[in-house]
Amino acid sequence: MPVHMCEVINKLRDAGLRPTRQRVALAELLFAGGDRHFSAEKIHEEAEEARIPVSLATIYNTLNQFTDAGLLREVAIDGSRTLFDTNTSNHYHFFMESDGSLVDIETHDLKVIGLPEIPPGTDISRIDVIVRLADK
Amino acid sequence: MPVHMCEVINKLRDAGLRPTRQRVALAELLFAGGDRHFSAEKIHEEAEEARIPVSLATIYNTLNQFTDAGLLREVAIDGSRTLFDTNTSNHYHFFMESDGSLVDIETHDLKVIGLPEIPPGTDISRIDVIVRLADK
DNA sequence: TTACATGCAAACTGTTTGCAAATAT
């Protein structure tokens, strides 16, 4: 078994997920390259191209499990579909309205200042920033 | 016909929308008070309580028309449902994770700084900021 | 009178779920 596969298996184990055939294959697809953004449907297509037999239902379940385990995060762009992001660190996004794609903005570049007091009894769990770009 | 009703009618006319019974009634519901956030379903319930007969399909159509006309804007929180906002000016939001409600943050309080260069050939069409709050 | 708006039901999209068969431990 190749080393990179063991890494994926350990990653899943650490997250408390059994390293099943499908989960390992999907994790390799998702985490092989650098950071990326995708929908469930996109991953389904890629899995088919890679001859990995996984049902769409399992992809949804897996992406949600990965998200719960902190391996992915969701990005809310509009109501039509859920996008996932392999970069789980605190960062913001450019959203290309022309083609619906996302590009990361590294946090150290960008700051949100002047935040008013938050309601008592609450904590900030996350700040989402989406810079929507349109073709000129 | 009361004065406030004329205002609504003019507002619709200015937006290029015929002031039909349903559109006038919905506009009064939506724009009577100050700024507010809501889903299509919520407005459907309110219309029923107010004994205004409007089908859910018409509410969806109307909210989308109002949005296209610039009378409303959409707020993307998560994929599960579309939220609308009567405040169409540039402003940001607190999102209460506990109950799914939204509260406006006035723009003059909050600034996004250090934005990196945007890709050539594009313009910023809007910046969305959502501060997610969880109960402590 | 005529173009546009409405209501209903049916279609549709993205997502979740129930359950029998398959699999990891």
Add this chain to the structure above:
DNA sequence: ATATTTGCAAACAGTTTGCATGTAA
């Protein structure tokens, strides 16, 4: 051996659409 995971199809929620009927101009 046993608890978990998978795949399928069916269920589901939110939203949109086709078409006959109603209405504003």
